[in-house]
Amino acid sequence: MSRIIVITSGKGGVGKTTSTANIGMAIASRGHQVAVVDADFGLRNLDLLLGLENRIVYTAVDVLAGECTLEKALVKDKRQPKLVLLPAAQNRTKDAVTPDQMKRLVSELAKTYEYILIDSPAGIEMGFRNAIAGAQEAIIVTTPEIAAVRDADRVIGLLEAHSIKRIQLVVNRIRPAMVEANDMMSVQDVQEILAIPLIGAIPDDERVIVSTNRGEPLVLGENNSLAAVAYNNIARRLDGEKVEFLDLNAPPAGFFARIRRFFGSKPRS
């Protein structure tokens, strides 16, 4: 039974696409067949973050128009053969696709792939409705800012109305020092408003920007940052493992010791 998960947020720029790329990659490296679907028609980015832009030949719109098979449109990742990308069309808008068509595409993918991650566009209009059409569960990405949390709250309400009941939370871009100084909402503050289970908290990290620009998801990197560890932990929790949440507030000296411990005891495949 495959799992179809939409990654959404309401507000733009909080890290939906980065999260999709990293969680997708991390699940694939755990040995699962993963398809990531870019549902952001007209403003596609997922291919860039995965470094697959120059390998796109067909897009989801071509599949729907019957110009190619679904198989043909899927872009395989050479670094991680278990991950494929279904690209969105760049020369169309969100209205080029209907929720029913999205549902068809996703259920077709579900025959082959164990995990299907759908990268939703920002907003709650047509593009959002397309993205959630085929999904059974959702991951909400938010940053610890009131605007992002407010929008996330609205989106959770819409998902619940669309009968997507399993909704989990990723709080992205936490700056522990600012939380400590009471200048930023803590993960607990966010959770108190949104009232959904937490699946991961990602610290703010400049290396995320570097990896984005290179088209290499952080979790593929050699020198693993805390953000990469956090994304790997999300993948493990999605997979049903119980994993302790990282202590983002620990002093920097403890960071590396803990990462070493983490990788010493549980080497990644």
Add this chain to the structure above:
Amino acid sequence: MTVDSSVPSPVETIPESPPQPVLPLQVHLKGEEGRLLLLLPPETPNLDGSPTSLTWPDLWLQLKQRLNAGERFWQTNTPVHLMAQDRLLDGRQLQEIADALSESQLKLERVYTSRRQTAVAAAAAGYSVDQLSAAIAFLNKPNSQPGQALAEPLYLQTTLRSGVEVRHPGTVVLLGDVNPGSSVVADGDIIIWGRLRGLVHAGAKGNAQCLIMALQMEPTQLRIADNVARAPEKPPAEFYPEVAYVTPQGIRIARATGFVRPNLS
């Protein structure tokens, strides 16, 4: 006048009075003699010409929200009678209503409508149909005359999330949080068994005797009748269940324990 046993917290009163809310009706579920009535708001504009009409996606969303908020209170397979009034519903929309109901283990059985097309669509889908003449539907429409009795209290169990608005021509009791960005507008009292962080308006038709109660009072704004107030700038160090009420000086908030409405005796 009874002296309030607890010290009312200072509440900043905002001078202007709130906009007189026009209350376009919302989707409403009501138990009656072992069945559930699903009332849809009428499609025609109000008598005063204000637009009431909800679009279909909004109406569907509201239905889903109300069903999610009341799930616990209905037994499975309770028959539902749809009071569609003068709303045009096609076969697909009727199907979507039936689907939403069956997700909550409810069964659509009968459709009351004053529109011929809706009646035909409902009959084609196999429901019992009662086609009322438009005149009768009009008579049943709630009027806006003063002196009307309030509707039965509305009891909801849900988290009101940003963007959701609950309006009810009576008292609203909500088991759950009212999040920032959401609102409750009631003609009677508003009782929140949870955190109140959104905007609430009690006594919306002008009854200043109405109260707002919450376990944790951190509202964006409080309105009672034509009074408006903000919560104190600094949240209190500790939260107690509190009651907001109207005094001649504006809205005041008092601890719920020992609260006696000053103008009761």
